[in-house]
Amino acid sequence: MTERLIYLPLGGAGEVGMNAYVYGWGEPGAERLVLVDLGVTFPDMDSTPGVDLIFPDTAWLEENRDRLEAVFVTHAHEDHVGAVGHLYSRLGDVPVYARKFTAIHARRKLEEQGFDAGRIVRVVGPMEGVPVGQMTLSFMPVPHSIPEASGMLIDTPAGRIFHTGDFKLDPDPVVGEGFVEEDWRAAAGDGVHALVCDSTNVWVPHPGRSESLVGPNIRELVAEASGMVVATTFASNVARVQSMIRAGQEAGRSVCLLGRSMQRMVAAAKEAGVVEDFPETVDLEDARDIPRESLMLVVTGSQGERRAASAQLSRGKYLGLTMAEGDTFLFSSKTIPGNERGVLQIVNAFSEQGVDVVSDEETAYHVSGHANGPDIQRVHEIMRPAMVIPMHGEHRMLRKQAEMARAAGIPSAVATNGTMLDLTGEAPKVAEHIEAGRIYKDGEVQIGALDGVVRDRIRMALNGTCVVTLIVDEDGDVLGEPWVELMGLPAEGRSGPLAETMEARLGATVDALSPKQVADDDKLDDALRKAARAVSNDEIGKKPEVIVVVSRLS
Amino acid sequence: MTERLIYLPLGGAGEVGMNAYVYGWGEPGAERLVLVDLGVTFPDMDSTPGVDLIFPDTAWLEENRDRLEAVFVTHAHEDHVGAVGHLYSRLGDVPVYARKFTAIHARRKLEEQGFDAGRIVRVVGPMEGVPVGQMTLSFMPVPHSIPEASGMLIDTPAGRIFHTGDFKLDPDPVVGEGFVEEDWRAAAGDGVHALVCDSTNVWVPHPGRSESLVGPNIRELVAEASGMVVATTFASNVARVQSMIRAGQEAGRSVCLLGRSMQRMVAAAKEAGVVEDFPETVDLEDARDIPRESLMLVVTGSQGERRAASAQLSRGKYLGLTMAEGDTFLFSSKTIPGNERGVLQIVNAFSEQGVDVVSDEETAYHVSGHANGPDIQRVHEIMRPAMVIPMHGEHRMLRKQAEMARAAGIPSAVATNGTMLDLTGEAPKVAEHIEAGRIYKDGEVQIGALDGVVRDRIRMALNGTCVVTLIVDEDGDVLGEPWVELMGLPAEGRSGPLAETMEARLGATVDALSPKQVADDDKLDDALRKAARAVSNDEIGKKPEVIVVVSRLS
Structure with a gap:
C-alpha cells in the first residue's frame, strides 16, 4: 500500500x-x-x-x-x-x-x-x-x-x-x-x-468536576450578598452565564449583561438554539435605575483585560455604574498563567473601594x-x-x-x-x-515572527533609543556637529545632560575621521553608532538602540 | 502630651x-x-x-x-x-x-x-x-x-x-x-x-507548615532517582539548601552548589555561625568527573530567571554539565506571580530533553x-x-x-x-x-518612576518608532525631501514599502506648508509628527512614536 x-x-x-x-x-x-x-x-x-x-x-x-x-x-x-x-x-x-x-x-x-x-x-x-x-x-x-x-x-x-x-x-x-x-x-x-x-x-x-456543581455555589453566594453583585467568567461559557443569571434572579435581582462578547455569545446561543428558556436580562439603561441590592451584573474581563468591563469597573464609574463598599465581585474563572498581574490589579483596586472579592479557583465557583x-x-x-x-x-x-x-x-x-x-x-x-x-x-x-520587527521593539523597550543625525555638505565635509535625540533614556548621566555629553563626544569622533571614512556611508554609520553606545554606557551604564541618519547635501 | x-x-x-x-x-x-x-x-x-x-x-x-x-x-x-x-x-x-x-x-x-x-x-x-x-x-x-x-x-x-x-x-x-x-x-x-x-x-x-516536613520528602525523592538530580530553591533558604545536600548525601551522591548567590548564602551562613556541621559539597571541577547517578546539583534560578543556573541548564550544556533523559529536576519553590512564563519555559525545555520535572508547590517539596x-x-x-x-x-x-x-x-x-x-x-x-x-x-x-523614561519605552515597544528628518536651508527653504527611518515597524504597508510611502506623503505635507510654518520649529515638528502618524495608521493600522529632527542650516 x-x-x-x-x-x-x-x-x-x-x-x-x-x-x-x-x-x-x-x-x-x-x-x-x-x-x-x-x-x-x-x-x-x-x-x-x-x-x-x-x-x-x-x-x-x-x-x-x-x-x-x-x-x-x-x-x-x-x-x-x-x-x-x-x-x-x-x-x-x-x-x-x-x-x-x-x-x-x-x-x-x-x-x-x-x-x-x-x-x-x-x-x-x-x-x-x-x-x-x-x-x-x-x-x-x-x-x-x-x-x-x-x-x-x-x-x-x-x-x-x-x-x-x-x-x-x-x-x-x-x-x-x-x-x-x-x-x-x-x-x-x-x-x-x-x-x-x-x-x-x-x-x-x-477527576474533573461537573459544571453542574458550580451553579448551586453561585446561587448561595448571591443569595447571601447584600450590595450589588458583579460576576465575571468567560463569555463563551454560556452554561456558566446562565447559572449566574438564574442565581441572580432566584435572589430577586435583575441581571444585566455587560461587555460586547457577553452579549454576542448569548445572542449566538439563542440563535443556534443551544439554550432553551434562556433567562431574561435587563438593559443597561434600566440597570442604572435599579437599587444596587436588587441588581446583579454579569461581565466580561475575567482575565484582567484592561479594556473589559471588570477592569473598567475596578477603575471607577463605568457606563454609569459604580462599585461601592459592601458590594461583591465574583471571579468565576481560573487565571491563565501570565494574566495574574492584571487580575490582581483589579482585586486590589476593588479592595481599596471596600468591595468584597470572591475568587476561589477550581473549587466552589469554577470548574x-x-x-x-x-x-x-x-x-x-x-x-x-x-x-x-x-x-x-x-x-x-x-x-x-x-x-x-x-x-x-x-x-x-x-x-x-x-x-x-x-x-x-x-x-x-x-x-x-x-x-x-x-x-x-x-x-x-x-x-x-522572525522578521525582526518585534525583536527591535523589545530592544527599544529594554535599552531605549538614540537618534544621531549628521549633515555632510556637497564637498564631503561634515556640516556642524552631530545631533542627538533620546527616547526612553535617562536625561542625566554622570557628567551632566546625556544628550549634550553624547553630542560632544560624537563631535570628537567625527573630527577624528578621515575624509574617506566620512565619505563611506557604512563606516560613518558604524563609527557614530559605536561611539553613541560607548558614551551612553560610560554615562548611564546602558547601550541604547541607535538610529543614525546621515544627510548628504548634493 | x-x-x-x-x-x-x-x-x-x-x-x-x-x-x-x-x-x-x-x-x-x-x-x-x-x-x-x-x-x-x-x-x-x-x-x-x-x-x-x-x-x-x-x-x-x-x-x-x-x-x-x-x-x-x-x-x-x-x-x-x-x-x-x-x-x-x-x-x-x-x-x-x-x-x-x-x-x-x-x-x-x-x-x-x-x-x-x-x-x-x-x-x-x-x-x-x-x-x-x-x-x-x-x-x-x-x-x-x-x-x-x-x-x-x-x-x-x-x-x-x-x-x-x-x-x-x-x-x-x-x-x-x-x-x-x-x-x-x-x-x-x-x-x-x-x-x-x-x-x-x-x-x-x-495553618502554615513546618520547614522540617520538606526534608524527608526530598530525601525520598532523591533516594528513588536514577540519573542526575538537580534541585532548585531560593539560595537564601539555607535550611532548604542544607536539607537538599543531606538528601543527596544520604542517597550516596556528591552534591555541588551552582550559582553565585547559592555559594554566597552558604558562605555567609557559615561565617555567621548559623549552621553547625554544614555538609560538605564538591567543587564544579570535581562534579564534572562524577557519574551522573552519583551526583546532585543544588542550583539557583527557581523563579525562571534567564541567567540563573536552572534556565542555563534547560538550554543545554552549562559549565560543562548537561541534563539528560532520566535525570530529575526538582523545583522546591513556589512560583511568584508574574514569573510563571519563565518557569514553564524551563519545565518544557527539560521535558523535551526527557528530564523528569518535579514541582509541586506548597505541599511535598515546599513550604x-x-x-x-x-x-x-x-x-x-x-x-x-x-x-x-x-x-x-x-x-x-x-x-x-x-x-x-x-x-x-x-x-x-x-x-x-x-x-x-x-x-x-x-x-x-x-x-x-x-x-x-x-x-x-x-x-x-x-x-x-514618573520621569516619563519608562513610559516612552513602553510606547516604543507597543507602537514602534519612526524618525523623520528634514533639512531647512539658510533661506528657510526645505532642502530635498523628508527622510524616514523605522524601527520596530512592519516594512510593508498596504501601498508598498512603508518608509517610502511615508516619505512621499510627508513630502506633500511639507510642500503644503507656508514659509511661516516652515520657519516655526513647533509648527513644523507638529505637522510632520501628525502626518507621520496618520500615514502609518492608514498603511498598517498603527500610530508609531515619532522623533522629528529638523536641521536648519545657517
Missing part, C-alpha cells in the same frame, strides 16, 4: 493556543488534506509587545493549497476559530465546516475580513458525515465549556481517528449534551485506530473545561486506540499523556508543531519535519 | 516588595526617626521594561534626614535589605543595625556602592536593645525562610510595638530558633501597644516562609495588641488582616505607602499623607 495517513500539527502541539491540525490521506506528498481548527494565541509584553494576535504559520498549507479540501472547526473558542478569517485568503477557496453555534462565529470572523461567509461556511449536524476524498469527517459532541463543542471522527482507509478537540467528561454540563459513556464506546467500535487527545489538564491528578489526568486515562480505556497522539498542550503535557499511553502498552508519539506523523501502520512514525512558526497580526498587517 | 508615635510605610504596604517602614517619636514634625528595612522590588516587562531594580522613593526621608537616627534591617532578603547600598547616600550618615548574618549582606550592599561598610553596619545580638532617642529597638528572632530573620520590638513612651518582619510560626525551622509561644507571650507582656504584622499569606485558610491566616490570628491572640497595623502585602491582604483584627474587637487601619499613622492613642489615626513613589535603577543611574 503506497497511500498513507498523515497528521501534522501546525499549532497547538507544544503550546496551549492557536490550534491547527492537518490530516491527510493519499500517496506521500499527494495526500488530500483537511485542516481541523485554525485558532489564535495571544501576545504578551515579554515576547510580543505591540502585537495584536498570533496565528500559526500556514506557509506549508499555502504551498500545498491545491491539496487542501476543507477546514473543520471543532468549537468557537478563539484558539480554535480565531484565525479563520485572518488566514482564509492563504488557504484557497475551501469550505469551512462547523456546527451551528460555531458556524455563527466562523461566519463573523470571515465577514470581518471581507469574505462572503455565507458561501464559505457550511453548517453540519452532529454525527453527520462529511466526505472529503477518501476520508469522512463527523462532528462528535463532547462536553467542554462552550456550546456545541465537538471532537472529530475521521474515518480513513487506515481506520478511524478520534480527534477529541477540547473536552471534559461531564455527564451534566448544564448546556448541551452530557458525556454518555455508551455513545463514546459506540464511536470507538472495536477500538479506534488513533486517538488524538487534548492534553491540557493531564497533570491534574483528580475547568478540560479533562484531567484520570479522565484522559478513562478515554484511553473507552476508545481502545491502536495509538495515542497527545495534542493541545505544552511539551510537558504531551509527554505526560504519551507516558500514560505507553504505560498501558499503547504506542504513542510526542509530535510538536511541524512534526508530520505517518499514522498508517500500527504505531506512529515521524514522516517529516516542516518549518512551523508564527505569524503576527500587527495593527492591520501580518508579519513573520 | 504633645509628643507622638508615628508609623509611615514608604514601601511594602500595598504591595509585596521594597519594604521600608519609618517609626518616630517626638513632637509633631520633629519626631526622631528610625527606618526599618530598605528593600527593592523587581521590574517586569509589562510596566518597567529595561529597569534594573525598583526602590521606594525616599524623598520624604531625605527632606527629614536630620531627624533620621538609624536603619534597622530585619533580614537579608532583597526586598528588605536590597536598597540599603543604593539609597544610603540619600539618608545621611546613619548607622545600619542588623544581626550577624544580615549584617554580612548589608555590608556587601554598601561596599558595592563604595561606602565604608565596616564603619556603618553595626552587628546587634538578638533581644539586645539599641537606644534611639526615647525609643529602644531590639531584634526578636522569628522563624522565616532565611537565617536570623527577626521582628523588631520597639519600646516607646507610648508602649511597645511589635513589628513582625516576615515570619511564620514554625516550631522546627531546621536552621535557627523555632517558634516558642512562651517567648512571644513574654515579649507581649500584658499586650503590646501595636502589632505591625506581615500580611502576605493572610488569605491562606490553613511558605510566611504565616497563614490562622497563624496571623494566633499572633493577634498571643500578642494581645491594643491595635493591629497590617503591613507587607497587597491592599487585599492588608484589608483582610484589618478585618480579622476588627472582628476580634481590635482597632486597625489599612495604611498604604505614604499614609502616616499616629499610633499614640488607643487606636490608629491618619496623621498625614506624603508622596510615596518609586525610584528606578536604570543602568547605573537612578530615575523617578
